Amino acid sequence: MSTPVVGRFAPTPSGYLHPGNLLCAMIAYLSARTQGGRCLLRIEDLDKARCPANLVRQCISDLDFLGFRWDGPILVQSERTPAYEAIFRRLLDTSRVYPCFCSRAQLHASQAPNRGDTLYVYPGTCRALSPAEIQQKMQEKVPAYRLHVPDTAITVQDRIQGPFTAGLADNPGDFILRRADGVFAYHLAVVIDDAESGVTEVVRGCDILSATPAQIYLQQLLGFPTPVYAHIPLLVGSDGRRLAKRNQAISLSALSKKYSAEEIIGALAAGAGLIPEWRPCTLESLMPAFDLSVLPRRDLCLPEGFPD
Numbered sequence: 611m612s613t614p615v616v617g618r619f620a621p622t623p624s625g626y627l628h629p630g631n632l633l634c635a636m637i638a639y640l641s642a643r644t645q646g647g648r649c650l651l652r653i654e655d656l657d658k659a660r661c662p663a664n665l666v667r668q669c670i671s672d673l674d675f676l677g678f679r680w681d682g683p684i685l686v687q688s689e690r691t692p693a694y695e696a697i698f699r700r701l702l703d704t705s706r707v708y709p710c711f712c713s714r715a716q717l718h719a720s721q722a723p724n725r726g727d728t729l730y731v732y733p734g735t736c737r738a739l740s741p742a743e744i745q746q747k748m749q750e751k752v753p754a755y756r757l758h759v760p761d762t763a764i765t766v767q768d769r770i771q772g773p774f775t776a777g778l779a780d781n782p783g784d785f786i787l788r789r790a791d792g793v794f795a796y797h798l799a800v801v802i803d804d805a806e807s808g809v810t811e812v813v814r815g816c817d818i819l820s821a822t823p824a825q826i827y828l829q830q831l832l833g834f835p836t837p838v839y840a841h842i843p844l845l846v847g848s849d850g851r852r853l854a855k856r857n858q859a860i861s862l863s864a865l866s867k868k869y870s871a872e873e874i875i876g877a878l879a880a881g882a883g884l885i886p887e888w889r890p891c892t893l894e895s896l897m898p899a900f901d902l903s904v905l906p907r908r909d910l911c912l913p914e915g916f917p918d
């Protein structure tokens with residue numbers, strides 16, 4: 611007997627939900643449900659200052675408006691600090707975690723100016739501090755904590771994007787597990803939450819594909835199973851720009867003033883190629899014919915006439 615599928619949608623409510631988020635929610639939900647599985651909702655509000663309570667509430671009610679009915683209780687990351695702390699302590703006991711005292715300015719200065727948008731790789735400044743140096747620096751500053759990654763490559767077998775390989779030393783390099791202000795890092799929280807919620811399938815935007823090898827490494831280090839991954843293409847607007855990169859993607863709250871929930875679901879489904887033309891439909895009505903493999907690797911566009 612195979613393990614039942616458990617999927618999840620995990621938005622970061624630092625703004626209003628936009629069609630790009632909703633597309634991820636829809637695909638994750640349909641994929642899990644059509645395999646007879648469950649789909650969970652997790653609010654990724656680790657950085658509480660960026661995710662105020664009103665945006666969290668709006669996110670949950672927007673999804674409800676569109677017809678999502680999540681299985682199990684909603685997991686809220688800002689309430690999970692003790693769980694992250696416990697696993698962080700376990701990692702701290704290995705020799706792979708070290709304190710980093712670098713200031714933002716130091717990290718910025720060590721970054722080659724021509725790297726632009728590409729991934730920042732920490733140069734390892736604090737990796738070899740002696741116990742005496744650490745003790746002395748501790749008196750002046752609360753450090754962040756980084757994970758020393760080995761110089762090995764990890765391959766993600768992605769159901770949509772195919773195999774994706776990254777060498778951990780360059781992608782991401784030694785990454786932060788806990789910030790100096792005590793906030794746990796995204797990678798750590800995601801890996802712990804997925805494992806503790808029994809998530810077997812991760813469907814999310816392909817902007818996170820490059821971060822996946824680091825998460826798989828953490829899973830391996832902690833003895834957690836690695837879920838199946840499907841990184842869906844990002845939505846591009848009629849101007850060809852990715853919606854996620856825009857400062858002002860249209861919010862669901864704005865869309866819902868003009869369109870019904872069924873019209874919005876239908877537009878997303880048509881954009882993903884699940885139905886040939888934009889027409890009103892419900893999540894349930896998309897289930898019988900749902901097929902993840904119709905999703906292309908490249909960017910997706912919403913149907914003409916639908917605002918982006």
Ligand SMILES: [Zn+2]
Pocket residue numbers: 709710711712734735736737
């Ligand atoms: Zn450092």
